[in-house]
Amino acid sequence: MDKIIISPSKYIQGEGALANIGKYVSTFGCQPFAIADDFVMGLTQDTVSSSFAGNDIEVTLERFNGECSRQEIERLIILSKEIQADVIIGIGGGKTLDTAKAIAFYSKLPVVIVPTIASTDAPTSALAVIYTPEGEFSEYLLFPSNPNMVIMDTAIIAKAPARLLVAGMGDALSTWFEARANMTSGKTTMAGGAPTRSAQALAKLCYETLLADGLKAKVAVEMGVSTPAVENIIEANTYLSGIGFESSGLAGAHAIHNGLTKLEECHHLLHGEKVAFGTLVQLVLENADYSEIQTVLDFCHSVGLPTNLHAMGVKELDNDKLMEVARASCAEGETIHNMPFPVTAEKVFAAIVTAHQLGQ
Numbered sequence: 001m002d003k004i005i006i007s008p009s010k011y012i013q014g015e016g017a018l019a020n021i022g023k024y025v026s027t028f029g030c031q032p033f034a035i036a037d038d039f040v041m042g043l044t045q046d047t048v049s050s051s052f053a054g055n056d057i058e059v060t061l062e063r064f065n066g067e068c069s070r071q072e073i074e075r076l077i078i079l080s081k082e083i084q085a086d087v088i089i090g091i092g093g094g095k096t097l098d099t100a101k102a103i104a105f106y107s108k109l110p111v112v113i114v115p116t117i118a119s120t121d122a123p124t125s126a127l128a129v130i131y132t133p134e135g136e137f138s139e140y141l142l143f144p145s146n147p148n149m150v151i152m153d154t155a156i157i158a159k160a161p162a163r164l165l166v167a168g169m170g171d172a173l174s175t176w177f178e179a180r181a182n183m184t185s186g187k188t189t190m191a192g193g194a195p196t197r198s199a200q201a202l203a204k205l206c207y208e209t210l211l212a213d214g215l216k217a218k219v220a221v222e223m224g225v226s227t228p229a230v231e232n233i234i235e236a237n238t239y240l241s242g243i244g245f246e247s248s249g250l251a252g253a254h255a256i257h258n259g260l261t262k263l264e265e266c267h268h269l270l271h272g273e274k275v276a277f278g279t280l281v282q283l284v285l286e287n288a289d290y291s292e293i294q295t296v297l298d299f300c301h302s303v304g305l306p307t308n309l310h311a312m313g314v315k316e317l318d319n320d321k322l323m324e325v326a327r328a329s330c331a332e333g334e335t336i337h338n339m340p341f342p343v344t345a346e347k348v349f350a351a352i353v354t355a356h357q358l359g360q
Contacts, residue, residue, distance in 0.1 A: 006247055008148065015231075033060050033062065064076075076103050080109075081107070088112070093119075097113050111147050114151045125245075176203045182195060188249075214303050215302045252281065252285055256352070282351075308360045
């Protein structure tokens with residue numbers, strides 16, 4: 001199997017980076033079509049328009065209706081064609097960014113991704129999640145390449161609710177452990193090959209950065225400011241975790257997250273909050289050294305990530321429901337089968353209840 005690593009063509013991060021978007025995007029075209037939801041439009045419109053005007057470019061800003069659906073993608077493709085757009089820009093959260101990726105893919109145009117939060121590692125990836133207009137999951141849309149450019153303005157991201165940054169840490173927390181499991185098993189990664197040493201190194205650096213700077217970054221964003229620790233965590237949540245998961249592989253933690261969506265009590269949780277508990281379950285499943293489990297528990301406690309089912313909203317443990325979670329985690333095609341040993345629903349159930357107890 002060939003070793004493959006994939007990534008955005010250019011990653012830009014800095015305080016006030018959005019003010020330079022006109023200069024950065026000008027390398028791709030002179031008819032940019034940008035989408036953002038109402039809130040983000042109000043937050044960024046003046047900066048974006050001024051930046052493009054300063055580079056003698058007129059940008060078309062269109063409001064995103066909130067759902068990454070086939071209908072919304074088609075609506076925006078039509079509008080982008082009307083102005084003969086030559087570059088697509090997505091500004092905001094995950095659904096906005098996925099929609100921008102899809103517009104660019106079907107229009108055969110470059111895409112620039114501008115996250116305003118750092119709650120997941122999706123911005124750098126070569127995929128989008130498509131929903132129905134009612135908000136139900138429909139399908140994954142896989143792209144042949146990653147975004148042409150990702151711009152992270154840390155001043156904007158630092159002012160988002162601290163819970164979002166912490167959830168991003170929860171998502172990033174799994175990166176190294178899933179990468180390690182995938183390397184041991186030799187399974188194919190989402191990049192379509194075996195992991196490179198480079199991707200593995202980025203995955204490990206992601207974990208080390210979380211331990212070193214996670215709590216400091218949380219405290220800073222609670223005060224609405226950006227510090228070196230915030231800069232490091234934004235990079236870990238977005239770039240290090242993004243390259244790490246896509247080019248090193250997913251394993252138990254994300255599959256357990258998917259299983260947890262079966263629990264109605266957990267529906268209020270953010271993606272990364274569920275992934276953090278999934279990471280603990282994976283470590284129990286693979287019988288990791290207790291000192292490693294304790295390090296992960298200490299980190300989660302320090303930043304406020306859930307470490308047990310009660311903290312996730314499950315008031316009483318129902319073994320039948322937890323077995324349903326375990327079965328869903330082990331569904332055919334799930335990434336838990338990238339673990340370096342056979343995994344059954346019974347093993348996952350045992351790991352869930354054990355992780356829950358350890359996490360209390």
